[in-house]
Amino acid sequence: MPAPGWWNGDTPDSLRGGYEYCMAANIAYRSGLDRLKVENAPFPEVVSGRTKDFDLALAQITITPERSEVAEFSPPYLSSTLGVLIRDGAEIGEDDIRDVRIGVAEGTVGEEFVERRLKPTKPVTAFANDPEMVTALEEGGIDAVVHDTTILLAYPQKRENRVRLVGQYRTDQGYGALYPNGSLNKGELDRIVRQLIDDGTLTKLSAVYLGAAFGQDPAKIPYFTVDDGS
Secondary structure (H helix, E strand, C coil): CCECCCECCCCHHHCCCCHHHHHHHHHHHHCCCCCCCCCCCCHHHHHCCCCCCCCCECCCCECCHHHHCCEEECCCCEEEEEEEEEECCCCCCCCCHHHCCEEEECCCHHHHHHHHHHCCCCCCEEECCHHHHHHHHHCCCCCEEEEEHHHHCCHHHHCCCCEEEEEEEEEEEEECCEEECCCCCHHHHHHHHHHHHHCCHHHHHHHHHHHHHHCCCHHHCCECCCCCCC
């Protein structure tokens, strides 16, 4: 946190809605629980299996084979792509992005994609949190950010158009709720997540929270390719 549209608030105590917050509340309610306890944890620790004593984690977590070795996942509830955010007025596209200074979020699919697939000619900077990364972009410390499109979409209007989203990369992956390895609740939680998908609850939450946060249709953002044709 903060994660505009996903978790609306800067701390667990100040949360006032959001797609994943309301998704978690729905899961708790349908599990027969009368309250939801939210704790903030470092993203790299969660996806590496080092975080303990929780029932599920929701943090726009892309399901990957590596993460599935140390944790378990729900069925995917939203497709994920990687967006490219640059300063307003800059001209950076798919042909020259390898030659600029790129910022990524530590421990994310975006970091792995940039290092293994994009292979930029200049050093990549990994940031511990998203606001710090976008501030570095605004102040000229880096030239572009590669991170989840559904996270970056909120920043152009939140930062008063000082930054803009110019493209996105397909990943053919999706977000999932993460459970601790060996979770005894996986079967029931998976059933509820599928129910939330099938009965349209998540579609409604997307319209209410993500649509307002994004301010633009992610499907209309141009798709970039890399040299291997992906």
